[in-house]
Amino acid sequence: MVFFQHLMIGLNRNMADVQLTDHFTLNEFTRSALALRHGLSNVPGVLEITNMTRLAHHILEPVRQNFGFAFSPSSGYRCGQVNALAGSKPTSQHVTGHAVDFEIPTIANRILADWIKANLVFDQLILEFHHANDPKSGWVHCSYRQNHNRQSCLIFNGMNYKEF
């Protein structure tokens, strides 16, 4: 209830920022250079915000706690138009608020992904645009669902997907 009261206050203040969890805000999930450039508002509904809150709680907060560094998602929620501009499929979990992309400065993405794989419940974990000879390359994409999380782990090198 407290969360939804915060949410309504936030929406009433013309999308002033809303704290989703201790260290992550709604604005960090919705801000988008693509949306700005194309004059799109990229505003999620309550369902998408609920999904982002679960994502922050079950994935981002434990990652922050373990590695001990502040970081901010590079891409969270994407409305259909922004998602299409990003070159992503309409079925992308970013559209429903289930997926987030992030990196932690100074931590190699491969180490970050391996830790998530070993320690967290998630739906899909993808090392995006990652090359084995460069552990810092690309970024981590991770999704979380309320139920039926698949624990699927993939590396995408820009051409092909393979499991890890």
Ligand SMILES: [Zn+2]
């Ligand atoms: Zn992603």
